[in-house]
Amino acid sequence: MRRLRALDLFCGAGGVAKGLQRAGFHVIGADIDPQRNYCGEGFIQDDVMALLALAVEDPSFITNDADFVWASPPCQAYTDLQKQNKRAYDDLIAGVREALEWIGLPYVIENVEGAPLVDPVRICGASVPGLRVIRHRLFVPLIGIDCPAEHPPVFTHDKRKAHYGQLDQNLSFVQVTGGGNATIANKRSAMGIDWMTNAEINEAIPPLYAQWIGVQLAAHLSA
Numbered sequence: 001m002r003r004l005r006a007l008d009l010f011c012g013a014g015g016v017a018k019g020l021q022r023a024g025f026h027v028i029g030a031d032i033d034p035q036r037n038y039c040g041e042g043f044i045q046d047d048v049m050a051l052l053a054l055a056v057e058d059p060s061f062i063t064n065d066a067d068f069v070w071a072s073p074p075c076q077a078y079t080d081l082q083k084q085n086k087r088a089y090d091d092l093i094a095g096v097r098e099a100l101e102w103i104g105l106p107y108v109i110e111n112v113e114g115a116p117l118v119d120p121v122r123i124c125g126a127s128v129p130g131l132r133v134i135r136h137r138l139f140v141p142l143i144g145i146d147c148p149a150e151h152p153p154v155f156t157h158d159k160r161k162a163h164y165g166q167l168d169q170n171l172s173f174v175q176v177t178g179g180g181n182a183t184i185a186n187k188r189s190a191m192g193i194d195w196m197t198n199a200e201i202n203e204a205i206p207p208l209y210a211q212w213i214g215v216q217l218a219a220h221l222s223a
């Protein structure tokens with residue numbers, strides 16, 4: 001039987017690719033930067049916005065024989081970081097959505113809370129067995145995994161926090177960000193990722209998120 005094929009746009013080092021592979025997909029990634037640790041079956045180094053512009057003219061240019069498209073555009077424009085340092089970051093979501101609507105394949109756009117997604121569902125790591133990150137991410141348009149009644153406390157070096165000094169970072173929830181508070185070993189175990197560098201994992205989503213979404217997509221595409 002033919003394996004379902006996914007195009008993984010803005011792929012980074014492959015948090016999404018790993019989850020989609022586990023859901024049964026053959027995955028080709030595209031990213032503007034070289035991704036020597038990317039774990040998909042193929043990789044295109046290019047500006048995705050330029051690829052999408054060409055694909056609007058001729059969808060086969062980018063989609064080839066893909067069954068669906070995943071897009072994880074950079075999130076900095078929608079985060080607290082942007083509000084704090086007031087830098088202008090690329091705001092690509094509207095353009096990506098417009099191109100994907102035009103191309104017409106089923107698609108998923110994933111991003112952080114605050115991003116301009118239409119009717120997204122949320123996945124919360126605190127409700128996913130095996131993970132030790134909260135790391136809210138939004139997806140359109142499938143079934144999410146919402147937060148538990150209360151989030152667990154997250155390991156911190158901030159003395160102002162009430163739970164400072166009370167948690168062991170090897171066992172507790174941790175934060176996986178550039179300014180994060182965990183060792184790389186702990187970030188890897190908390191996210192279920194064992195192949196990424198510190199910079200790569202700070203950008204990634206847990207493969208279990210993409211696996212959850214991928215299983216739903218595979219069922220939809222095979223129906």
Ligand SMILES: C[S@@+](CC[C@H](N)C(=O)[O-])C[C@H]1O[C@@H](n2cnc3c(N)ncnc32)[C@H](O)[C@@H]1O
Nearest residue numbers: 010011012014015016031032047048072204205
């Ligand atoms: C949030 S990260 C993706 C993380 C990935 N989904 C994962 O789970 O590992 C966004 C990626 O978009 C890439 N990127 C930013 N602008 C781009 C563009 N115009 N074209 C292609 N890739 C771009 C960055 O290099 C980065 O790897």
